[in-house]
Amino acid sequence: MTTFSKRMGISPPPILQQRMMLPELRTSLWNILYRFYHDHLITPYYRQMDFIFEMYWEEFLKLPNSQKPIDITQIVPLIETIHTKESFDACLQWNQIYDFWDFTIDLLIKGCNMEKQARELMDEFNRISERENSAYRFVGSYIVEIISDEEIKEIDHALCYNNSATKHINTSLKLLSNRVSPDYRNSIKESISAVESMAKVITGKPKATLADILKKEYLALHPALKDGLTKIYGWSGDADGIRHALVDETTVSLNEARLMLVLCSAFVNYLRNKFDVDLVNNKVIDV
Numbered sequence: 001m002t003t004f005s006k007r008m009g010i011s012p013p014p015i016l017q018q019r020m021m022l023p024e025l026r027t028s029l030w031n032i033l034y035r036f037y038h039d040h041l042i043t044p045y046y047r048q049m050d051f052i053f054e055m056y057w058e059e060f061l062k063l064p065n066s067q068k069p070i071d072i073t074q075i076v077p078l079i080e081t082i083h084t085k086e087s088f089d090a091c092l093q094w095n096q097i098y099d100f101w102d103f104t105i106d107l108l109i110k111g112c113n114m115e116k117q118a119r120e121l122m123d124e125f126n127r128i129s130e131r132e133n134s135a136y137r138f139v140g141s142y143i144v145e146i147i148s149d150e151e152i153k154e155i156d157h158a159l160c161y162n163n164s165a166t167k168h169i170n171t172s173l174k175l176l177s178n179r180v181s182p183d184y185r186n187s188i189k190e191s192i193s194a195v196e197s198m199a200k201v202i203t204g205k206p207k208a209t210l211a212d213i214l215k216k217e218y219l220a221l222h223p224a225l226k227d228g229l230t231k232i233y234g235w236s237g238d239a240d241g242i243r244h245a246l247v248d249e250t251t252v253s254l255n256e257a258r259l260m261l262v263l264c265s266a267f268v269n270y271l272r273n274k275f276d277v278d279l280v281n282n283k284v285i286d287v
Helices: 023-040 046-060 072-084 094-111 115-131 149-158 164-177 184-203 223-241 254-274
Strands: 136-139 142-145
Touching (some): 023 046, 023 072, 023 094, 023 115, 046 072, 046 094, 094 115, 094 136, 094 142, 115 136, 142 164, 149 164, 149 254, 164 184, 164 254, 184 223, 184 254
Antiparallel strands (some): 136 142
16 A cells, blocks of 8 residues: 555655665565464474474574574574674675575475475565565566566466466576576577477477467467567577577576566467467367
8 A cells, every 4th residue: 555655645655675675675575474383383394393403404594403403493482683783793684685585486386395485475576665665576486676567467477387388488587597606698599499399389399499480370460560579589599609609608698588478478478368278288179
């Protein structure tokens, strides 16, 4: 809800929190985690919660086991301190808080079979991030620099099924979201490969490409739209050797990689709906 002060222009709009984190955002993100810990320690998931706290201690904080509390849940106050108290010497920096969230979500999905709970946490994270004007959102299961809600929905929709196109989109997102060493060129390559995976299913040709799917017998597109898609595909094959590794250095940036991820996700969704593709069994139901 927009407050009276904001509606009247008395309070200035919040700054975009990019490569930084204000105390309000720190505390709000911590409150999400605290509620999650509290709600699940008294459920059938209490053993998974013990495992999560063990992993925090050993794998994230990398503290000696000789100092680990007998009741591992006693780690919660320590997590709160390093998460919220900027005056504390061992407080997490802004990027480390996002690392901590990445670590937590990965644990829930891959280590605890708690994907539903992970999705709920990510939804809450995104809600708070939007409210506090943070520059970062969860897309899929990775934190990425801000994109619109519509773009997030296209990517998430393309990640709905466990098939080759989905795997390429997921890999593209992973390469794009790596804050230490992002690989934009290969992110673009994976995005295009997702579309080509759909082309192989629709045409029945194991070596089909986007060019094959754009042929008249498959897609009756307006010539201008078809020409635009063809040129984008051509750029991905030529620009800095993205597709064929023609050069070692690349000038491809986050913006181009993000554009291709969103475009290719949208095109995968379009082809899925256009051809009624069964992505579980990799076949066209009705062309």
